[in-house]
Amino acid sequence: MKKTSRKQSAGTKKREELLKLYESSLKIVSEGEITKGRIVKITPSDVIVDVGLKSEGIVSRSEFKGPISEGDEIEVLIEDIENDEGVAVLSKEKADFAKAWEKVKHAHETNEVVKGKLLRKVKGGAIVDLFGVNAFLPTSQIDLYLVKEPDRVLKDEIRLRIISLSERNKNIIVSRRAVIEEERQRKREKVLQELERGEIKEGVVKNITDFGAFIEIDGVDGLLHITDMSWGRVSHPSQVLSIGDAVKVMILDVDRENERLSLGLKQMTPNPWGDIEQRYPVGSKTRGKVVNIMDYGAFIEIEQGVDGLVHISEMSWTQRIKHPSQIMSIGDEVEAVVLNIDKENERLSLGLKQAEIDPWINLEERFPVGSVHTGRARSLVSYGAFIELEKGITGLVHISDMLWVKRITHPSQLLKRGEKVDVVILNIDKKNRRISLGLKQSLEDPWKSLKDKYKEGKIVATHISRILDRGIEVTVEDGIEAFIPLSRLKVKTSEDLGKKYKVGDELKLKVVDIIKEHRRLILTEKSKTVNG
Template identity: 45%
Template sequence: MSTKDLLKRIKFDNDVEREIADTLGDFTDENIDEICINVSKTYSIDTIVTGKVVNITDKDAIINIGYKSEGIISLTEFDEVTEINIGDEIEVLLEAFEDNDGIVQLSKRKADRIRGWENLVKSRNEGDVVSGKVIKKIKGGLLVDIGIPVFLPASQVDVRRLVDIADFIDQTIECKIIKIDHERKNIVVSRRKLLEEEREAQKKELIGNIEVGSLVMGIVKNITDFGAFVDLGAMDGLLHITDITWGRVSHPSEILKLNQEIECVVLDFDKERERISLGLKQKTKNPWINAEEKYPPGKQTVGTIVNIVPYGAFVKLDSGIEGLVHISEMSWTKKINHPSEILELNQEVNVIILDVKADKQQISLGIKQLDDDPWANIEERYAPQTTLKGTVRNLTTYGAFIQLEEGIDGLLHVSDISWTKKITHPNMVLKKGDEVDVIVLLIEKEKKRIALGMKQLEEDPWEHEIVDKFQVNSIIEGVITKITNFGVFIELQDSIEGLMHISELASEPIASSEEVLEVGQKVKVSILNVDQKNRKIGLSMKALEGTPDENDIQAFRAAIKEKNGESSSSESEETTSTEVKASEENVSEESSPSKEESTDDSPAE
């Protein structure tokens, strides 16, 4: 489309049309086209030309660059649309001559970018500091407008790891140019490098001025379980959890918050390792300085439970002052497994000061000391040999705990229950809740122990009764209660037992007592010995051989033969009968069966 045709499509008033006709005069369309072709020869694609704004519509600006056709540029390519006026001259990039609609393709944005690049590389070099506005977040970093968009990698945004770099959008920041790529026409900048250089300069100044005991301002940048890291501007200092407050704190976050500005005291500074230790509580007076004067031992005071642990409870007495009530100091009589059984958090309690160690910031407290110690006069109330009534409170393998009064128990050991019964567990004769008679045997006041006895309420049968009743060589009947590999236990009467060693079963060797005897069987035995000191009675069946009770021996021998599978023939019975008679004669002559005779009667192999 020619300029003349374009002008015909635009509606002008009559005066303008007459002015255009007078200007064109006798020029024909061919003359005008020829002039335009000659003019176009002076323009090149992808070059920047100067144009004039000849008209502005709702969406576009019409630009005359002196070519036969005008170009159209979208208003979105202008930073400030309200500042565009007809007649303004602007630089644009000629992208192409007339398109299908006869309009020249122009771009102001590209022209601005090229001019910005040219101006920037002329005035800036790598290492220069530039300022710009963050315009958007892209893959791998941010775009910053410093006249042209430049790339700020995410790793170069800050010296610390950031949660979201998009927080910098629309902020004006200073960066350092770290790379200019002329071929690709792009620039990479770094804010981190600039910050590091600034921090390095500040660090030197800080190191030169900082002193132990001086006050410094900082910002909490990180909170951990063991403390908080505080940014002092050039270096980070560690505020340990123990230096945050004189009082109790479980976690630094209870007192500090991220990005909180705080004033701290420099506690230590290691120049070589560049480490700074900070304190917050040191800004106030140490409350432990006069703790010994304020809390003398024996003083009663009031506190609040602030922490409960398995071994005790911590009680806050004053700001920054806490004491420990050990679990052993909570009750004189109750057995407390955990302090939470009688105490709870934030509970107000009365306590007694037991001990103060201000240098270690420790105060020992007691609760039970508020009451009288029931063990103080225990020896007067429960003197040894005193007979008492008590209730079985608990049973263990080694004895029974007998409650004498609320909170006062005594131990009845299993060995002190009976003189004669063989008791392996107290539940054989006692059960919880039973009311029993006991006697006090021993009191250990310091250890808070009372030893009780039950058998001591009766006379020890071993003193006279057993010795008089069970004479050596006397024959008595008993019941087998237990068979072991070394012998047989036989109950003689009312829980009095004797032991018959396996060698005392018979003259013949016996491999096992169970071959000839069984539990519950009644047998006659002879008393071999009575050991009063060790409370033992020795028994024998072998000693009955050659006596009127020898029939029992014969029955045992028959049992042995039956166990070994040997049948009892009439011939062996006659032989046995003959041997018995011979044995009786030998007994009368105070002689025993010969080894040969025993061999003849043994089962054939």
């Protein structure tokens, strides 16, 4: 009996030792931890994994995306060390997510650039795979400019920066734009340090405004101002460039502090004003195209980059031009003479009329004073009539030089516009380019023979033409007009004039005298002569 009892005691002791040895071989893990395990069995619905616990654990077969085999070592997260069925509940997906989340956190904390892959487009952006975790890439963060088709840009691996992370909701927001901007900034700084004034660089036109064009050179935007596009006249930058054009420009200035470039296009070619005086000496003739018309003159382009102004006063020797559009239009080709060069201010004065012979030079030979010529009435004004003697040569017949005897108040009483008349050259003022003409001088002066016809004491028939405050005006048969003062009329006061005399009435008057030098006929109504 004693012998049997000793055997039992020895067996119990051995079992306890074996149990201790088994228990010491088991892992000490907690729920929520990630541990390594080995696949021991694969079924259609589950994968049995030995993670060193008392019992083997189960992982859903759906958590495995790729091929697996028995004996493979994997990492899993322990969700429950032992469930009601005495089995450990494990998750490979949660283990993978936890590991990936740690990588995401580290990348966010260290501001590290990470690589991702496009999974699918969603409203407002795209979902990308980041270490096996889904992250949201907003449309505004895909590129520097709005991208309508993300999948055309997001190919292969995408370099991203994590810009927002939520531990609570496990949300991740990433940006590709931030990476591009950083790379662009580094490149911009490098380019700005290397660029020098006077360098020739090729760039691409990114934008066009009224004042110039923005050109990107190696990631740096530079302004090509409209004044630096051409030596010639440019109304708008779109006349020279289009968006997307590749163009070579000169670096005019580098502002490294404000990261700005000033660019030049015209500086790529020689300044046409450099030797302007040699190519277009003062007095030389040249041809050009009308490029702009103003009230005061017209701008003529004689070559690209060189415009000259023809002032309105330099357009014609003879015509009185009110606006340049009377004789030219934009696009017309004209011949002009160089009058003056202001090289410093890049201004050129041209003359149109100087390209022709000045008709006033030998005018006195063709129209000597006293000669008679036939002209055409071009315009009638209150003080006279302008008569065109030949194309561009016009003279004035003053109203006082129209008739010898009859007084008129307006030239239209005698002439019609366009009517041909004979005139006499009375005077030529070459300095002020004026010609005085006479109409009555082409006719015989009737006053030369009137002395014999109207002798003193002769009674003549007249007709009253006007009644004035101080007397009356009458007309005799030859059209001669005479003024009869109140003292030579048979009335006592001016109030009596309107009572006794009527315009158109015939009135018999006596000749007192005729003063030929002053072209004056003196008449009286009284029988007794009163001097004055």
